Amino acid sequence: MTVNIPQLRAFLAVVEAGGFSAAAVELGMSQSAVSHAVASLERELKAPLLVRATPVRTTALGEGILPHARTALSAVRSVEEIAAEVAGTMTGTVRLACTPTVCQGLGPELLRHWNEARPQVTVRVFEGDSTEIAAWLADGVADAAIVIDPPPGQGIHLTEDRYRAVLPRDHPLADEPLVGIGDLEDDRFLISPNNCEARIRAIHAQAGLPFAPAHRVRDLATLISMVQAGVGVTVLSEVSRSLLPPDLVLLPLKPEMSRDLALTGPHTGPWHPAVRTLAESAAACLTALRAGGTEC
Incomplete structure (x- = not known):
């Protein structure tokens, strides 16, 4: 044979x-x-x-x-x-998996950056939830993934993604430099039941407040539209900033909460050789953006 x-x-x-x-x-x-x-x-x-x-x-x-x-x-x-x-x-294709928020919030800028910095390496994006991403890495469907809060020693750190309050620009608190989660008790709270919910629950718990969302909205675009329409307010991570229309504001939140975004290859088996190169390039790109740059 x-x-x-x-x-x-x-x-x-x-x-x-x-x-x-x-x-x-x-x-x-x-x-x-x-x-x-x-x-x-x-x-x-x-x-x-x-x-x-x-x-x-x-x-x-x-x-x-x-x-x-x-x-x-x-x-x-x-x-x-x-x-x-x-x-x-070095040439070839890296199949990259990430969650919808990360894909929509970071994906376009990173793909543009990689296309300019590593034009001989093609990055193909697969969007899925955390469970799907883990399975894709294990099965070899994806070569790499941007993961949230990986175990110690796994993955290459890209950025710290802090949580922010999302309010309409005409909200009474929209011009405040910092918003406490307790300041939003009089507003209807909207939540997207995804990987962020546990952290948003933790923010409420740290403040000694009950977690009682008025609406659970699966689709991120729908959630943003509802805040636009004045239905309520929400909390999203900093990576969502690029997705917000100009009539919404993203404000620092207290208590503080963040998540670590890292790029990783398979937990078992060899990494695609381009993954580490892409990770280091992405980390430099995101550092430039955090420092106030408009692009990498």
């Missing part, structure tokens, strides 16, 4: 793209070449790996070999990228 890398690459591309034509575009190959590679892999393994439907699905065998195919290709990519780094010609 002879299984080769092009076969595994074609199989994995079809699974991730959901079909042969999309995989062909992704790989820069003809659709017939992709079909031939997958078919030859199935002949070697003596069983079908895919159900040819829309979208394509894996068979039991296909599902079984999927994580091993990802591991094999990850190892090959690491070998290629290490050699490229030594030669000063």
Whole structure:
């Protein structure tokens, strides 16, 4: 039995793209070449790996070999990228996962920065919640992720993301330099039930106040629109600043609460060689922004 890398690459591309034509575009190959590679892999393994439907699905065998195919290709990519780094010609694609708030708040600026600083490295963004991101890293779907409050020793620190009060610009407290969470007791409090809720609960607990949101809003854009409309106020992290329209203000909050944003690779197995380079570049970019720069 002879299984080769092009076969595994074609199989994995079809699974991730959901079909042969999309995989062909992704790989820069003809659709017939992709079909031939997958078919030859199935002949070697003596069983079908895919159900040819829309979208394509894996068979039991296909599902079984999927994580091993990802591991094999990850190892090959690491070998290629290490050699490229030594030669000063690092290229390739890094698949980056992050939560919606981080993706929308930091993503555009970081992607622009990376495109200028590391044009030979392509960064593809996958948006998901923390559970999905952890699974993508473990399964090899993502090469790296921007994670929130990683365990000590894991990841490369990017920035400290502080929590702020979000108020309409015509709110009586909008011109204050600092807002206490207790100052917002007379307002209806809005919350997005995501990873931030535990920290916002902790802010209330530190102030000795009950946590009793008037509305729970899943979508961040909807939450922001409701504050715009005067339905209530909320608390978001600093990374959300770029998402706010001009008729809302983001104010320092007391008690203080923050979260650590870090860029990490898989917890087990090798990192894509470009990840550390991207992390160091991103940290410098965010430091420049915190110092008052308009761009990295």
